[in-house]
Amino acid sequence: MTRFTLVVPVYRVQSYLSECLDSVLGQDFTDFEVIAVDDCSPDGSGELLDAYAARDERVRAVHLPENVGLGLARNAGLERARGDYVLFLDSDDTLTPGSLRAVADRLAETADPDVLIYDYARTYWDGRRRRNQLAHLLRLPDPRTVLGLADRPELLDLLQIVWNKAYRRDFVERAGLRFPPGFYEDAPWTFGALISARGIALLDRVCVEYRQHRTGGNILGTVSRRHFDVFDQYERLFAFVDARPGLAGWRPALFRKMADHYLTILERPGRLPPDARAEFFHRAAADYAARRPAGFTPPPGSARYKYALLARGSYAALAGAGLAVKARASVRRRARGAARQSGRGAMSAYYRARLHAPLDENLAVFSAYWGRGVACNPAAIDAELARLAPHVRRVWAVRAEHAGRVPRGVEHVEVGSRAYWSALARATYLVNNVNFADAVVKRPGQIHLQTHHGTPLKTMGLDQRKYPASTRMDFDRLLARCDRWDYSLSSNRYSTAVWERVYPASYTSLETGYPRNDVLVNATAADVRRVRRELGLRDDATVLLHLPTHREYQSEFVPRLDLARVAAELGPDVTLLVRGHYFYAGSERLDGARASGRVLDVSAHPRVEELYLAADALITDYSSAMFDYALLDRPIVILADDWDVYSAVRGTYFDLTAEPPGAVVRSEDALVELLGSDGWHDGAATALRAAFRRRFCAFDDGRAAERVVRRVFLGERELLPFVPYEERRRAPSPAEVAALAERTGTA
Incomplete structure (x- = not known):
């Protein structure tokens, strides 16, 4: 018989569920089973449970056909329990390392009492940790002592929770303990168990970390008449006593x-x-x-x-x-x-005055990359908004030094100008792929749409606190900016879980796909041909796009490759497109490589999506470009020459070298050797890319911008359904375009 059954009810916790389950499955005591009950969760929690169950036979996933609430979900797990003892764990909390071993040892020392009570600590989003203030009640001169409740009635004063105890399963059945429906379901169970137990053991050790959410996360903090459920719970408790x-x-x-x-x-x-x-x-x-x-x-x-x-x-x-x-x-x-x-000295008197003017319900202000121009998800939403809601005036906020990059016909205001502050004060819609300035006030009735600008491999938001060498961020100010968000876009469930955890605020996640990626699905052969010709690329050239990421510990763009040498080694039929990160102003180190004619510096190109369309393959290191480029289903090569340094200094969410979108090389020599063979596009590389695409391209079906506009600007409640993964199209590759031209005789 299994020693422990851990019952984990699951509902809307995709951002924290992996951490919870990993804390259990990583215990050094292994004689347990986990019954995880998906309470018809509308997010990706159920799929995540199935993935864990497939990897570890100790996990059993139970999927309820309808949402029944916390108490009845626990009952569903309890009915399937096989362990000597039953423990409960909420799916956003975690076990501390070694806790199951400590529980098992104390039960053995106390001859298997009916109930063992252990301790917990509250853990806060800002890194604070505070132990239960009544921890002294768990201390005994001889920790092997078994008590009756009458020996220490103050145990009733502990927080009314079920997850700080291990219960003998035969005691649970003998006492007739079950969870009722409704709020405050812990009260009748907890009090019923304590007053019924013939023997209670104590463990003065923090075994559970009780997550305190910055916003939301606790249904008891919801304004509702459901708090009247407490009367039914005490009615049940006193009926139990009677x-x-x-x-x-x-x-x-x-x-x-x-x-x-x-x-x-x-x-x-x-x-x-x-x-x-x-x-x-x-x-x-x-x-x-x-x-x-x-x-x-x-x-x-x-x-x-x-x-x-x-x-x-x-x-x-x-x-x-x-x-x-x-x-x-x-x-x-x-x-x-x-x-x-x-x-608020930075906020002009003019802006404060404009904040009292009425909102313009048909005004939207867009910005991207800290005012660098018209780009990314905001640009794609702008274009779709013009199609579906042309009555909405669309204004871009652009820094003065980048005003020359604004396409002809696009209305814009310069950041910091009176027109800029007036637009921010009166616009109903504010759309950005980063954050607006701290001085921007969120007015009642305004809608802030945070689009983000990539799928996160590197740590983001609050997770960056763990890597101080990579950031000087003021996290309080960051969260104040996040509090202005109404919507946060996501292109996959993985991203949703990251954003909701590292930017804890009261926004709504919109799992729409990234609008900027619609073109990678919908582009035609003519689009691919046009982009290559605008870049001066031969139809028969193999074009490799080299797109390295930003490194906080480098003040300027330092090419990871000797580009002239790589171009020479690969021969005249290969052209390298090189795009430095937008944080870098440029580099003279590219001059020698450009002289060869087979290395093009495309760092200033306004639309990276067009570069993706032009390229036969992507060579990157840790850039989020890989997640977008994977939509094209073209080869991706990962140059991980400094992975150990980058992952240690910046922090990453998974080991890219173990779960890559294609072949991985560790040096320039290895890259040249790979590109001279079939290894960069062989069957093994294709299989890796297919798995990567399944995981990270889940929502990008070519209709993301339309979903966003219909939901945010037109108020439609239901998102457009996704095109099934197997039925999705993609833009044709340059090789396919060339073959089509040869067959049809088109130029």
Whole structure:
């Protein structure tokens, strides 16, 4: 028989689920099974569970046909449990290393008690970690001691959670424990288990890291009438006690916990709708009167008067006391607001005045790459918006030094000008692939669309805190910028999970595909032919696009290759297109290579997508270009000559050398040798690319821009369905274009 069954209910946690499961499967104690219950999650959580179950036989994925809620999902896992002990773990939390070994050892030392309680720590998005404040209750002179609850009744004061305990499965069945539906489902289970257990052991060790989300993540923090479910939960708990006369002695303690719980819900902001607070109070007062044990005395302390108000049913008095507290808090907030306002020297008086003007519902401001021009996802959305909603005025924010790159006929304003600040103040729609300036204020009614500009291989957002050598980012200011987002675009489930974790804010993820990539699906042979001719490329030339990424530890573009030598080695039929990262101004080191005539510096080309169309293959290192270029299903070669340094300094989300989109080489010599053979486009390279495309090109079917415009600008609630992966087209390769021209006689 398996020692432990871990039941993991899963719903909308694709950003954290892998971390949760990895923390379990990586334990040094291995005699366990995981029953992960997909509660009809609408995101990619169910698919992720299936992938884990396929890789590790200890994982069983259960998919519920409809969403039933946390408690009933746990029951579904419990029904399938085979372990001696059952443990619960929420799917956004993690086990600490060695915790299952510690639990197993303590159970062995205490002769398998009914319940073992272990500790937890809250972990915060900003890196803080705080242990349970009642951890002292888990300490014993002899840790092998087995208690009854009567020996330490203060254990009832621990947080009402199920996931800090291991339960003997035969005890669970004997006690008749099951989770009820609704909010606060932990209360009847937790109290029922503790008062029923014949033996309780304690483990003074943090075994669970309890994730505290910056926004969302906790259904109990949702304003809703569902908080009234708490009355049903205590009804169930006292019915449980009534059916077991031997437990009657616990009624006074449970009554106190009930009263405390009701008062907590009343006092916590963001739970009850304002128009439901009085109703909730009177329900609580009725329960207080009906269940109050004879001779009950409220506990001493500051909450004593609240018990008295419940006993009298005096909501007005309780609300009055709350108003006094709120008044003091309001004074503090106004003082903080004044301090913030005084620090806004960068925000012009003109902009502040324009913030009082009405919003223009038909004005959209676009920007890309910190005002460098008209490009990327925002440019593709702009074009589609012109087609589907031509009544919306589209204005681009461009820095003065880049104004010359704006195509003719595109309306633009220079960053920092009065026209710029006026447009930002009055536009209903703000679209960017990075962030607007910190001084930009998010007005009620404005819609900020964050498009991003690549699939992340390197660490991003809050994850960059782990790699201080690669960033000087102010993370508080970063999150303040993210708080302005209403929508965040994604081109694959992998990206969605990263964005939601590293940019924790209250936006909606739109899994649409990247609009800029529509052209890679929809381009025709004529488009490919036109781009190559505009670049001066021969139809019969093999064109290799070399696109290295930015390295924070390099202040200028340093080519990873001796381009003149590579071009010479590959021969006259090969042309190299070289595009430095936009963070670099250029490099004189390319001059010698350009002189050969077979190396073209395309760093200044306005549309990288056209370079993709022109190239027969991509040579890159760790650039996100590989994720987009993979859509074309053309060869990709990874030059990983400094992978160990890059991955250590910048941090990456997976080992690219182990999961590449094609052949991997570690040096220039190896690259030249590879390109002189069939290895860069053989069957092995093709198979790697196919797996890569399946994983990272899931949403890019050529209709991404239309999805975005219909959802964000036209208000359509349902996204357009995706073209099935097997039915998707792609732009023809240069070789296919040449073959077509030869067959048809077209020039």
